[in-house]
Amino acid sequence: MSITIKVRQNGSLLVEGEDVKLVDWTGAEYVVPKRPFSLCRCGQSKEKPFCDGSHKTCGFIGDQAAPGPRANQAPPAAPGTPSTPGTPGTPGT
Numbered sequence: 001m002s003i004t005i006k007v008r009q010n011g012s013l014l015v016e017g018e019d020v021k022l023v024d025w026t027g028a029e030y031v032v033p034k035r036p037f038s039l040c041r042c043g044q045s046k047e048k049p050f051c052d053g054s055h056k057t058c059g060f061i062g063d064q065a066a067p068g069p070r071a072n073q074a075p076p077a078a079p080g081t082p083s084t085p086g087t088p089g090t091p092g093t
């Protein structure tokens with residue numbers, strides 16, 4: 001079973017997956033009230049580490065999207081452009 005942690009825009013961390021344990025710094029397990037569950041990342045929740053919706057009223061902004069796998073790839077070479085031999089990921093290697 002896969003686990004997904006979704007960073008919500010201007011909100012919490014949504015944890016999806018049935019086989020997820022949430023533990024504190026001693027290894028003690030939190031009782032998770034429902035699944036999926038959300039973890040606070042705004043710092044304002046009264047139910048930490050869980051989100052209680054306070055991010056909606058405190059002006060929390062968290063809108064840095066992941067760059068995605070394409071951000072780390074070199075752009076494709078233009079047609080007719082010779083590739084550099086030995087450069088990983090480019091044609092001709």
Ligand code: FES
Nearest residue numbers: 040041042051054
């Ligand atoms: S992210 Fe929801 S209360 Fe902090």
